[in-house]
Amino acid sequence: MNRIARIAPVLRQAIAVRPAVPFQVRTATTEGPAGHSNLDKTVANYPTAHDLDPTNKSDYEKYVTYWRHHFQAVEDDFELERGLNHIFSTDWVPSVEVIGDALRAARQQNSFATAVRTIEALKNKTHSEKQYVHYIDALQPLMNELGLVEKEQLGTFEFVREKRWWME
Numbered sequence: 001m002n003r004i005a006r007i008a009p010v011l012r013q014a015i016a017v018r019p020a021v022p023f024q025v026r027t028a029t030t031e032g033p034a035g036h037s038n039l040d041k042t043v044a045n046y047p048t049a050h051d052l053d054p055t056n057k058s059d060y061e062k063y064v065t066y067w068r069h070h071f072q073a074v075e076d077d078f079e080l081e082r083g084l085n086h087i088f089s090t091d092w093v094p095s096v097e098v099i100g101d102a103l104r105a106a107r108q109q110n111s112f113a114t115a116v117r118t119i120e121a122l123k124n125k126t127h128s129e130k131q132y133v134h135y136i137d138a139l140q141p142l143m144n145e146l147g148l149v150e151k152e153q154l155g156t157f158e159f160v161r162e163k164r165w166w167m168e
Contacts, residue, residue: 064095071101080105088121096138107146120151
């Protein structure tokens with residue numbers, strides 16, 4: 001008797017067995033500020049510019065709450081920089097609290113350059129020099145605590161080329 005003939009009854013029983021725990025059919029729900037589906041947990045549920053209405057005050061509050069939580073819980077440089085890309089790509093200027101949490105997250109990741117570039121991006125994002133000065137005044141105690149300065153305060157560096165005998 002060949003092997004297939006011997007295991008055929010066992011296979012028939014295995015196919016006929018129903019699982020002890022019934023299947024739960026997952027339905028798509030809309031969770032998170034963006035209202036995206038929760039079917040794919042690998043895709044981050046970031047709110048995008050299309051999900052937010054600039055004329056709606058509650059949307060802005062949801063936006064601020066979401067990004068504050070994101071920067072307070074950031075675990076690596078990738079998520080930090082991805083979050084910064086998202087907040088600076090929208091039409092809104094991020095709030096002082098969001099920028100403060102982003103600066104703290106950058107320093108926790110030991111990324112001085114990212115923190116300085118965040119301040120530089122804020123300067124480019126604000127609509128006027130006066131608005132930028134208000135942000136810097138509000139963030140100055142935090143910047144002093146974290147040891148951060150603006151890009152202009154770092155100074156300029158001249159590149160000095162070393163002369164080599166074949167360059168003469």
